[in-house]
Amino acid sequence: MRIAVTGATGFVGGAVRRAAEARGWEVHAYGSRAWDITTGPLADPPEVDVVVHAAAAVTDWGGAGQVRRVNVDGTRHVTRTWPRARLVHISSASVYDPFTPTVDATEDQAPVARYLTPYGATKAAAERVVAERPDTVVLRPHAVYGPGDPTLLPRVLAAIRGRSLILVGDGRTRQSLTSIDNLVDATVLACTGPPGVYNVADAEPVVLVDALRDLLRERGLGHVRTRHLPTNLAWPLATVAERVWRAARKSTPPRLTRYAISHLAHERTLDLTKARERLGYDPGPTSFAGAAHW
Numbered sequence: 001m002r003i004a005v006t007g008a009t010g011f012v013g014g015a016v017r018r019a020a021e022a023r024g025w026e027v028h029a030y031g032s033r034a035w036d037i038t039t040g041p042l043a044d045p046p047e048v049d050v051v052v053h054a055a056a057a058v059t060d061w062g063g064a065g066q067v068r069r070v071n072v073d074g075t076r077h078v079t080r081t082w083p084r085a086r087l088v089h090i091s092s093a094s095v096y097d098p099f100t101p102t103v104d105a106t107e108d109q110a111p112v113a114r115y116l117t118p119y120g121a122t123k124a125a126a127e128r129v130v131a132e133r134p135d136t137v138v139l140r141p142h143a144v145y146g147p148g149d150p151t152l153l154p155r156v157l158a159a160i161r162g163r164s165l166i167l168v169g170d171g172r173t174r175q176s177l178t179s180i181d182n183l184v185d186a187t188v189l190a191c192t193g194p195p196g197v198y199n200v201a202d203a204e205p206v207v208l209v210d211a212l213r214d215l216l217r218e219r220g221l222g223h224v225r226t227r228h229l230p231t232n233l234a235w236p237l238a239t240v241a242e243r244v245w246r247a248a249r250k251s252t253p254p255r256l257t258r259y260a261i262s263h264l265a266h267e268r269t270l271d272l273t274k275a276r277e278r279l280g281y282d283p284g285p286t287s288f289a290g291a292a293h294w
Contacts, residue, residue, distance in 0.1 A: 001020075001026070001049055001050065001191065002025070002028075002046070002047065002048040002050075003020050003025050003026065003028070003049065003050045003051070003052060004027075004028040004029075004030065004045070004046070004048045004050070004051045004052070004085070005017045005020065005027060005028070005029050005030065005051075005052045005054060006030050006035075006037060006051070006052070006054055006055035007031070007053075007054035007055030007056065007090075008027075008029035008031050008034075008054070009029075009031030009032070010031070010054065010055070010150075011144070011148050011149060011151075011180070012054045012090055012144065012180065012183060013029075013031075013052070013054035013055065013090075014148070015146075015148075015180050015181075015183075016052050016054060016184055016187050017029050019187075019188060020052075023188070028046050028048060030042075030055070032055070037055055037070065037073075037075075037077050037078055038073055038074050040077055041077045041080045041081040042077075042081040045081045045082060048082060048085050049085060049086060049191075050085060050086040050191045051078060051081075051082045051085050051087050051088065052088045052090070053075060053078050053087060053088065053089045053090060053130075054090045055070070055078075056070060056071055056090070056092075056123070057070035057071055057119070058119065058150075058151065059119055060116075060117045060253060060259035060260070061251075061252065061253035061257070062118075062251070063118075064118035064121075064122075067119060067122050068118065068122050070122075071122035071123055071126050072125045072126050072129060075126040075129050075130065079129065079130060079132075079133060085135075086135050086136075086191065087130060087133055087135065087136045087137070088136075088137045088139065088187055088190040089126070089127070089130045089136060089137070089138045089139070090139055090141070090183075090187070091126065091127055091138050091139060092119075092120075092140060093105075093141060093142035093143075093176070093270060094117075094120040095110040095111045095123050095124045095140065096112065096268075097109075097110070097112045097114070098114075098115060098120060098259065098262040098263070099114065099262070101267040101268070102266070102267060102268045102269060102270070103267050103269055104269050104270070104271045105269070106199075106271045106273075106274070107197040107199060107271075107274060110124065110140075111124035111127055112124070116259050116262060117259050120259075127197075134195070135195055137190035137195055137196060137198065138196070138197040138198065139183070139187065139190060140197065140200060140270070141178035141183050141186075141200040141201065142175075142177065142178055142199075142200075142201055142268055142270060143176070143177045143178060143263070144178045144179075144180055144183055145177060145178070145179060145180065146179050146180030146181065146294070147290070148180070148294070149294060152177075153294060156212060156215060157219075158255060160221070160224055163223055163224055164224065164225055164226070164227045165212065165224050165225070165226050166226075166227050166228075166229055167208070167209065167212070167226050167227070167228050167264070168229050168230075168231055168234040168256075168260075168261050168264060168265040169228065169229075169230070169231045169234075169265035170228055171208050171209030171212070171226055171228060172208070172209060173207070173265065173266060173267045174206070174207060174267050174269050175205055175206055175207075175208050175211065175264075175267070175269065176199075176201035176202065176205045176269045176270040177201065177202050177206060178200055178202060179283075179284065179287065181284065182200065182201070182202055182284060183200055185281070185283070186200045186281050186283075189280060189281055190279060193279040193280070194279070196278060197274075198274055198275040198278070198279060199270035199272055199274065199275060200270075200272075200275060200281070200283075201269075201270045201272060201283065202283050202284065202285055202286040203285045203286075204285060204286075205269045211286060211288075212226065213226070214288050215288045218288045218289065218290070218291035218292055219291055219292055220292060231261065231265045234256060234261055234265070235258065235261060237256060238257050238258045238260075239258060241254035241255075241256055242257060
């Protein structure tokens with residue numbers, strides 16, 4: 001198998017690259033230094049059987065222009081570089097409606113017409129770009145975690161104040177989380193499985209507060225207790241904070257954003273039936289074993 005991986009120096013792309021190499025596949029790895037996908041198609045690309053497109057601007061903050069250049073224009077450049085290869089596009093569950101709970105969502109419920117951030121909007125637009133290709137698999141993971149996680153774990157740790165972890169809502173919302181191992185397994189299956197759009201997550205949803213307590217214990221932070229901020233209070237506070245941060249042109253988001261609230265204070269669960277039946281996807285359960293060393 002000859003495979004190209006974009007975003008190969010990142011969290012997801014790097015894990016896919018290592019898994020492909022372990023299988024003895026011929027891997028052509030592209031990080032942003034090797035190829036800035038925003039600048040255009042790759043000159044003189046190698047012949048490959050499959051392209052795993054994992055490069056993305058993963059952020060709920062910052063200018064819409066740069067996020068679009070990476071997630072939409074960059075995706076178009078990848079498709080034009082390898083017009084005949086199988087494409088495995090790593091999308092996101094952020095393409096589902098952020099304003100309503102996602103309850104056992106099936107793949108036909110997205111994309112939608114409204115998003116809170118350029119990230120969700122551009123990931124949806126990127127899906128429309130790749131939909132033009134006949135031999136394409138789109139994977140939609142939610143809340144990817146594991147060794148090297150640059151997003152979920154840092155957000156949890158940043159929310160700790162003293163001996164308290166502040167949660168919006170009562171913490172009892174059900175969440176579909178996705179371990180990096182499960183996402184890699186789905187990606188490998190997608191390299192040869194039937195085209196289509198597939199949700200990807202751990203075997204079963206978890207209750208948010210229970211999962212966070214497990215994570216904290218693994219990190220040696222079992223003494224931290226959860227404290228709760230009502231959603232109806234958090235949403236206007238986040239709205240004001242975002243306006244202030246943007247007016248000040250701050251490069252990092254406030255600790256409380258509407259995007260974070262929409263993903264943690266409401267149920268975000270995915271139906272995995274399609275991936276299980278068509279790809280043969282058999283995910284493991286949510287586990288934070290070894291999180292002390294992440």
